[in-house]
Amino acid sequence: xxxxxxxxxxxxxxxxxxIRINLKGMITEDIKAGLPVIIYARWVxxxxxxxxxxxxxxxxxxxxxxxxxxxxxxxGNFFLQVEVGRKGTIPKYVVYGAxxxxxxxxxxxxxxxxxxxxxxxxxxMPALLALSxxxxxxxxxxxxxxxxxxxxxxxIAPFNDxxxxxxxxxxxxxxxxxxxxxxxxxxxxxxxxxxxxVSEIETDLIERHLTDNFEMAPSGGDA
Amino acid sequence: MTAEAxxxxxxxxxxxxxxxxxxxxxxxxxxxxxxxxxxxxxxMIVAETPSELxxxxxxxxxxxxxxxxxxxxxxxxKPANRNLVTISSLLDIALITSVIxxxxxxxxxxxxxxxxxxxxxxxxxxxxxxxxxxIYTGIAMIAYAVTTxxxxxxxxxxxxxxxxxxxxxxxxxxxxAAVGGLASFFWRVQRDxxxxxxx
Numbered sequence: 001x002x003x004x005x006x007x008x009x010x011x012x013x014x015x016x017x018x019i020r021i022n023l024k025g026m027i028t029e030d031i032k033a034g035l036p037v038i039i040y041a042r043w044v045x046x047x048x049x050x051x052x053x054x055x056x057x058x059x060x061x062x063x064x065x066x067x068x069x070x071x072x073x074x075x076g077n078f079f080l081q082v083e084v085g086r087k088g089t090i091p092k093y094v095v096y097g098a099x100x101x102x103x104x105x106x107x108x109x110x111x112x113x114x115x116x117x118x119x120x121x122x123x124x125m126p127a128l129l130a131l132s133x134x135x136x137x138x139x140x141x142x143x144x145x146x147x148x149x150x151x152x153x154x155x156i157a158p159f160n161d162x163x164x165x166x167x168x169x170x171x172x173x174x175x176x177x178x179x180x181x182x183x184x185x186x187x188x189x190x191x192x193x194x195x196x197x198v199s200e201i202e203t204d205l206i207e208r209h210l211t212d213n214f215e216m217a218p219s220g221g222d223a
Numbered sequence: 224m225t226a227e228a229x230x231x232x233x234x235x236x237x238x239x240x241x242x243x244x245x246x247x248x249x250x251x252x253x254x255x256x257x258x259x260x261x262x263x264x265x266x267m268i269v270a271e272t273p274s275e276l277x278x279x280x281x282x283x284x285x286x287x288x289x290x291x292x293x294x295x296x297x298x299x300x301k302p303a304n305r306n307l308v309t310i311s312s313l314l315d316i317a318l319i320t321s322v323i324x325x326x327x328x329x330x331x332x333x334x335x336x337x338x339x340x341x342x343x344x345x346x347x348x349x350x351x352x353x354x355x356x357x358i359y360t361g362i363a364m365i366a367y368a369v370t371t372x373x374x375x376x377x378x379x380x381x382x383x384x385x386x387x388x389x390x391x392x393x394x395x396x397x398x399x400a401a402v403g404g405l406a407s408f409f410w411r412v413q414r415d416x417x418x419x420x421x422x
Contacts, residue, residue: 033416037409044401048394056390117335119391122398125341126405133409167328170268171335174261178338181257182402185342189250189349193413196246197420204421 030194031095034134035084038095041130042077042102045123046070049109052119062112069105076101095134099143102127107150116158117171124151125182132186144183148176239414240352245302247350251312252294254346258315258339259287262322265336269328282318289314308350312359315343320366324374331375332388337367337395341402348406356410360403364396 049070057063076098083090106123113120124147132140155172162168266279289311293303303311323334340363348356371392 033412034409036412037405040408041401041405044397044405048397048401052390052394055393056386058387119394122338122341122395125398126401129345129402129405166268167333170265173264173268174335174338177257177261177264178341181254181261181342182345184257185250185254185346185349186406188253189247189346189409192246192249196242197413197417200417201420 028092030136030190031092031134034130034190035080035090035095037133038099038102038130039077039081039084041126042073042098044126045102045106046074046077049123059112065112066109069108073101073105096139099127099131099135100146102131103143103147103150107147107154110151110154114158114161116155116162116168117175118158121151121175124179128179128183129186132183133190137187137191140183140187144180148179151179152176240305243350243352243410243414244305244308248293248302248308249297250349251308251343251346252290252297254342255286255290255311255315256294257342258319259283259290261336261339262286262318265322269326282321286314286318305351309355309359312343312347313362316340316359316363316366319343320370323367324370331371331373332391333375340367340399344399344403345406348403349410351410353407353411356403356407360400363403364399367399368392368396 050067053063053066053070057066080090080094080098103124106120106127109120109123110118128144128147131143135143152172155175159168159172262283263280266276266283270276270279293307293311296302319336319339322336323331326334326336329335344360344363347359351359375388375392
């Protein structure tokens with residue numbers, strides 16, 4: 001690692017001479033950058049969910065409800081994708097609301113399957129990963145706690161029905177740990193990249209500032 | 224493009240890849256801490272005798288030492304290089320797969336330790352190039368599929384295939400691929416943003 005890149009890992013210093021970066025504006029830019037990840041994660045949920053529901057449906061009503069939920073997600077996601085493609089302005093509440101719907105949809109399918117451990121649990125992973133690289137740490141934490149709470153609540157009944165026991169307790173604990181781990185890692189990366197980008201922009205601006213000053217300074221002392 | 228421009232471009236790409244690893248390896252370290260936490264939970268609850276506890280906890284203590292070393296280096300601004308990060312990440316996959324294959328009460332598909340693959344795959348794909356991420360995710364998927372198919376007899380009993388259990392395996396493999404793909408996609412998004420902002 002070069003010396004310059006080592007220096008760039010320092011946290012951004014707001015006291016840099018004559019250089020200000022609008023961090024408030026970056027929040028919206030961050031959501032814009034992460035939104036395609038949320039959209040692709042939802043397409044994964046739609047395609048895999050639909051395929052798996054139709055492949056091995058044991059209960060007809062359960063399959064019908066699952067297909068309806070998936071179709072609803074697909075329609076919503078289609079419009080979101082179109083808006084992103086058109087570079088249209090998407091209100092924040094739509095993005096947050098869509099992520100709430102994702103978590104609710106996965107939880108809804110979990111309720112219907114009523115087994116522990118359910119194979120649907122894994123769909124929380126892409127959804128949480130996507131929102132963790134899009135939203136701020138506080139909002140990611142809220143979504144993660146909501147997903148953890150929903151999963152724990154929904155797992156209680158089938159967990160008791162299966163008789164509990166050591167193996168099931170371990171499974172529940174591991175599921176809970178990893179449900180936190182994936183969004184945590186995603187958001188750590190999001191924060192690292194954010195500070196890296198700010199540092200690089202600052203370094204670039206300082207270099208330009210110095211170059212401009214050098215070019216404008218009177219040359220030589222002989223005159 | 225002139226030879227000089229090609230060299231500058233190559234230097235820039237190399238520096239960018241090195242910085243990706245320099246900054247991003249903390250994510251891999253954090254993912255490993257969660258894996259260690261899941262491993263400790265597994266051993267503490269499942270072990271019934273002191274000897275079982277000893278056998279179970281030994282590899283986890285080894286992994287903790289590796290992670291203390293790597294995370295400590297990162298915090299001391301002397302991060303591991305690409306090879307060391309790759310080797311340690313492959314070690315993670317090997318350990319998860321070993322637990323799934325060798326666990327006494329629940330082997331193969333019934334073993335829920337497979338969830339530890341997710342943070343590991345996500346963290347690696349955030350840090351490494353797309354090609355490396357695809358290879359790493361592929362290795363994890365193949366390792367898990369082979370282990371499960373060989374240890375879970377109810378999936379393929381002779382010519383009979385149980386669709387219910389095969390569906391669980393397929394779901395997990397699809398989501399493993401999705402997590403790797405999404406993390407790698409975001410890595411690319413961030414790289415493009417950085418380049419665009421630097422002009």
